[in-house]
Amino acid sequence: MDKPLKTPPPYPVASVDHALRAATILQMEGGATVSQIAERLGVARSTAHRLLAMLVYRDFAVQDEDRVYRAGPVLELAAHSQSLVSRLRAAALPHLRRVVDLVDETTNLIVRTGDTARFIASVECRQALRVGSREGMVFAAHRTTAGLLLLADLSDAELDEVYAPERYRDRPGDRPDLARLRTELARLRRNGFAVNKERSERGLVAVGVPVRDRDGTALAGLSVSMPGVRYDPHRLQPLVATLDASARALEADLAEVR
Structure with a gap:
C-alpha cells in the first residue's frame, strides 16, 4: 500500500x-x-x-x-549532478514561461533520482486559483506525471533495480505493484505523454511529456499542473501538442550548449 x-x-x-x-x-x-x-x-x-x-x-x-x-x-551533492540540474533549469525556464503564456497553467520541469522525482523548476500561472510552485519538492516517481514518463524510459532490468525488494525492507508500503506499474508504463510509452489525476496531491491534475537527450534518453519531464476542477479532457490533445513543441525546443537548446 x-x-x-x-x-x-x-x-x-x-x-x-x-x-x-x-x-x-x-x-x-x-x-x-x-x-x-x-x-x-x-x-x-x-x-x-x-x-x-x-x-x-x-x-x-x-x-x-x-x-x-x-x-x-x-x-553535499555530486558536482556533475549540480552541473546537469543547473544547465537543465537555465535552459528550461524560458520554455516554461512560454508554456504558461500559452495555456495559463503552472508549468514544471522534473528529473528522476532512483525512485523519486524532484521538481527543479516551476513557473506559476496568473490565475487566482492555481497550483503553486513545487520547485525543490520531491515525490515518489510513480506518483508524478514526469516521474512515470522517466520510469517508462527504463528497461525491465533497470526498473527491477529501482524497485528491488531489498531497497524497501524498512518501508515495504512505499513499493508500488510492479506488474500494474509495468502495464501503465507500456501504455505511456505508446502514448508519449502522461496524465496524472490526483496521484501526488488531492485536487490536482497534471499532463506531461518527456525531454530527451541527443541519443533519445529521457533527461527530464515537462508538465503542466492545474486544479482538477479546471481540467477538460477535450483540451488534452492541444495541451500535449503545446508541451511537445516546447520539449523539442528545449532539446534543441540543450544540444547547442553541450
Whole structure:
C-alpha cells in the first residue's frame, strides 16, 4: 500500500519554507548570491541575507570569497549532478514561461533520482486559483506525471533495480505493484505523454511529456499542473501538442550548449 498523498501543512511557517527553498536552490544549482536568492524567494535582500547566514551557521551553506553561497557539508551533492540540474533549469525556464503564456497553467520541469522525482523548476500561472510552485519538492516517481514518463524510459532490468525488494525492507508500503506499474508504463510509452489525476496531491491534475537527450534518453519531464476542477479532457490533445513543441525546443537548446 502506498503512503498517503502529500498535503500542505494547515499552518505553514513562511520563514522555514523560505530557508528550505534557499537550501534546495544551493543544493540543486551549485550556488547563488544574496540578490538571486531574494529574487527567487520573493523576499527583501536583508531577509535573504539573514536566511543564508543561518544556513551557513548550521553548515547547510558556505560562502565563497566572491560572496557566492554554495551548498555546505550537510547538503553535499555530486558536482556533475549540480552541473546537469543547473544547465537543465537555465535552459528550461524560458520554455516554461512560454508554456504558461500559452495555456495559463503552472508549468514544471522534473528529473528522476532512483525512485523519486524532484521538481527543479516551476513557473506559476496568473490565475487566482492555481497550483503553486513545487520547485525543490520531491515525490515518489510513480506518483508524478514526469516521474512515470522517466520510469517508462527504463528497461525491465533497470526498473527491477529501482524497485528491488531489498531497497524497501524498512518501508515495504512505499513499493508500488510492479506488474500494474509495468502495464501503465507500456501504455505511456505508446502514448508519449502522461496524465496524472490526483496521484501526488488531492485536487490536482497534471499532463506531461518527456525531454530527451541527443541519443533519445529521457533527461527530464515537462508538465503542466492545474486544479482538477479546471481540467477538460477535450483540451488534452492541444495541451500535449503545446508541451511537445516546447520539449523539442528545449532539446534543441540543450544540444547547442553541450
